[in-house]
Amino acid sequence: MSSKPAFKVLGRDTQRQDGVAKVTGREKFASDLSLPNMLHARVLKSPYAHAKVKRIDVSAISDPTVVTLTPDEVPDARFCPRLMSTPEATYKDWTVLTSKPRYVGETIAAVAAESEEAAQRALESLVVEYEEFTAVFDALGSMEPGVEPIHDYIELDEETLKVESNIACHLEIEEGDTEEGFRQADHVVERTYRTNRRYHTQLETKSVLVRPEPNGGVTVWSTTQTLHNTRILLHEIFGIPMGKIRVMKVPIGGSFGSSIQVNPVVPIAVALALKARRPVKLSYTREEDLHDHCSYQMIFKLKLGADREGKLTAGHLDAWLDIGAHQIQAYPLLGCVVGWWVSLYKLPAKSYVGKAVYTNKVPSCAFRGYGNPQITWAVETLMDELAEKVGVDPLDFRFMNYIGEGDLFWGQGPSVKSVIHSCGVEEILTKGAEMSDWYNRPRAETQTGRHRRGWGMGRGYHTSSAGAPVPGTVIDFGGAMLKLNEDGTFDYVSALMDHGGGTLDANAKIIAEELEIPHHKVNIVRADTGTTVYDVCTHASRGIYSGGGAALKVAAQVKQKIREQAGNLLDAYPNALKFRYDQQREQAVVYAEGIEGREITYKELAYTMRNKNLGTIAAVDSYRQPSCPPHFTGYFIEVDVDTWTGKVRPLRVIAGADIGTVINPKLAKGQIHGGLAQGWSMTVNEDTPYDPTSGDLWNRGFISDYKVPTSMDLPSLEAFTVFFADTYEPTGPFGAKGIGEGALNPVAGAVANAIQNALGVRFYELPITKDRILEALKRKEVEA
Amino acid sequence: MKIDVTINGRERSFDVPPNTLLLNLLRERLDLTGSKYGCGIGECGACTLLLDGEPVLGCMTLAVDCDGRTVETIEGLGDGDGLHPIQEAYLEEGAVQCGFCTPGFIMTTKALLEEEPNPSEAEIREYLKGNVCRCTGYVNIVAAVQSAAGKMR
Secondary structure (H helix, E strand, O other), X not given: OOOOOOOOOOOOOOOOXXXXXXXOOOOOOHHHOOOOOOEXXXXXXXXXXOEEEEEEEOOOOOOOOOEEEXXXXXOOOOEOOOOOXXXXXXXXXXXXXXXXXXXXXXXXXEXXXXXXXXXXXXXXXXXXXXXXXXXXXXXXXXXOOOOOOOOOEEEEXXXXXXXXXXXXXXEEEEEOOHHHHHHHOOEEEEEXXXXXXXXXXXXXXXXXXXXXXXXXXXXXXXXXXXXXXXXXXXXXXXXXXXXXXXXXXXXXXXXXXXXXXXXXXXXXXXXXXXXXXXXXXXXXXXXXXXOOOEOOEEEEEEEEEEOOOOOEEEEXXXXXXXXXXXXXXXXXXXXXXXXXXXXXXXXXXXXXXXXEEEXXXXXXXXXXXXXXXXXXXXXXXXXXXXXHHHOOOHHXXXXXXXXXXXXXXXXXXXXXXXXXXXXXXXXXXXXXXXXXXXXXXXXXXXXXXXXXXXXXXXXXXXXXXXXXXXXXXXXXXXXXXXEEOOOOOEEEEOOOOOOOOOHHHHHHHHHHHHHOOOXXXXXXXXXXXXXXXXXXXXXXXXXXXXXXXXXXXXXXXXXXXHHHXXXXXXXXXXXXXXXXXXXXXXXXXEEOOOOOOOEEEHHHHHHXXXXXXXXXXXXXXXXXXXXXXXXXXXXXEEEEEEOOOOOEEEEEEEEEEEOEOOOOHHHHHHXXXXXXXXXXXXXXXXXXXXXXOOOOEOOOOOHHHOOOOOOOOOOOHHHEXXXXXXXXXXXXXXXXXXXXXXXXXXXXXHHHHHHHHHHOOOOOEOOOOHHHHHHHHHHHHHHO | OEEEEEEOOEEEEEEOOOOOEHHHHHHHHOOXXXXXOOOOOOOOOOXXXXXXXXXXXXXXXXXXXXXXXXXXXXXXXXOOOOOOHXXXXXXXXXXXXXXXXXXXXXXXXXHHHHHOOXXXXXXXXXXXXXXXXXXXXXXXXXXXXXXXXHHHO
């Protein structure tokens, strides 16, 4: 049990400030925006998975008003569209347009015209001559000798690197004597796992609107998780002074990691707008969007050893990451994969070899959890198998080995280490076991009949931010500005993005808690790069822990200034002043306790300061958080498997989460609901396989052929229980941690273990589709 | 082609090419961007609106087929000052995250509750299955529909 302070604002459900706009259709997303005199852009996508563009002929375009853009008209700077790492960890292999397409759908040229239809007609008039190369679609196959190189040279920190065997980058780590650790093990299990390649299916396709400005700059409205990195990248590509690039905050229609990088549409539209000297809008079709990004497919060879009591002794992981045709964050991901892995369970000795491999497929990027759902699925599956060998219940096996309070933790990779100060693992697992009657669940292979039921559990975590006591290769800090308005309200200005989870509202509540006012008195300002200090990106479940940390820091500074100014006006000692909220006046009051007449409301203070020309009470500051505390989650899931059709249905879900102080209970639970849905279909539905002949996606970019769950596929309200552990994170704002990614990470492991519990069959490849289940059952029958 | 359409209670006349989609008419001519473009081919439900009270997809409906008919979009809900009970319920239940699918869900909900004021959870799930949400796992959305049904009874 934690000893949490009593909160006035936090922990209560409040309505989101952007709520009315969102339910009335008045919210404008990037794809909804338009400007007078705007041109519509369309892009030419490569029909080949690997080719060279020999010639582009634009002369057949009959419309003289069409603006075209070809690879020789854009800056040839190589860049990495994702700027969360220091230069020595940022591999660059992108250009604005390419004359060497490396996947079906890579953009070669672009046009802008008076209407989308006119742009499409112009696009269809382009004549392009290609020289086709052989393409490779499998990460392991791509490293074979004699395979056509996908990139000859790439750049790292201004140095040119030659790419060998299509390996984009690699990382090896060893801690302790792994060989000795395995010698000490009484039981060793080694398995090979292959994950799926999932598409984010964020509801808004990647979109941008760019307005060229008379000063040579541009104003940009785009689908992004990071305003400031968008500006930095545009500056680096186009050389426009940063002050002349304004990246505006617009709400984003879902992202799940797919806009951590600056979306390729952004520099293309900027180049078109600069050439056309008119505003340009570029909004992808769904088919184009499905050819724009996906998750990392990973192949793992994982080996764990345990002694006869059930203590893990050693682990080894070989990981091959299929990154597609370009690097977005392959190298940092190699670090995170090992980080996620070794921070789940205590391994006295561990070794890791990770390779990121190019293939001629859509570039992979972060997808909620950034590799954590993938490796946690493999680990949680293998932990069940190893527990069985040791002869202990899988839940007890986890109790014996999990990493918790006081342990060193490096989830975000080897350069981001910190110590855990809050941990709800025990509470989550104990409660979940009780609620699911875990120890009385059916045993595998005891059931007969068409429908088999099984329970599975999986646990995991994600970091809240990528903070640490010392700098590493991951950049992580944010900032905020807060000012007192003349009516006693506050403006909260930050570059942080809200993906929909209510992050900015949570931070407004943190400010309100500190300043002892209701949260509606804190106005969330939709700002831009020119009016905010740097914030790295809303990713890594850092919005509340880091963004809220920045909000709290400036709120405390503002509070101190209020004390000082009020102290002067009231002839009182600033540090003796107290704060309370007066419901009748709807004003916070600063007062000297017990002394009549020595009080002033925020409104009176601000007005008085204005009238006496004393200035505005405001604070702006940056904040680097000292740690990246894990938010822990655990799932207990019961499934029904139809052995005739192979269909798996969720029957019951019990989810526990340790997120420290809960700020918005309904929205925090909403993160778990969404995490379960994504994890569920990661396990049984989603994949983007390729047709090796055409080099294109089998689904050709249609979401009808990329199954995400509908309202019919998920458990009923009554069958889905979410609870929060009672914890308090000492380094977080009012004890809060993140939740977004931990909500998803253990789901696939829990579902896979439940399927095993129902059928007595283990699966080593995702998704566990109906076909794979039927095939496995048939094989089992034959073997029997 | 000349068409007359009542949109959110107002009669309007347009001259449109025959291949104009209702969604584009609303978004591009009237700046009614509450109906979202999510796929353009009837896969996601983000452009759901009501045509003579029936839920249809704006991206699958030709503007010329709306001649003489009544279109209601998310912008037509509520009375200007106050929210419609469905909109209130979506906010109260935390059914809105990124909000991109929300207008489509709200319009589908309106059609459902006009057809069946007292739907069971299974009926709600069945009726909403053509609207994709990637944020909420549908939990708070289903709860919001139940709550809205209660408010409207």
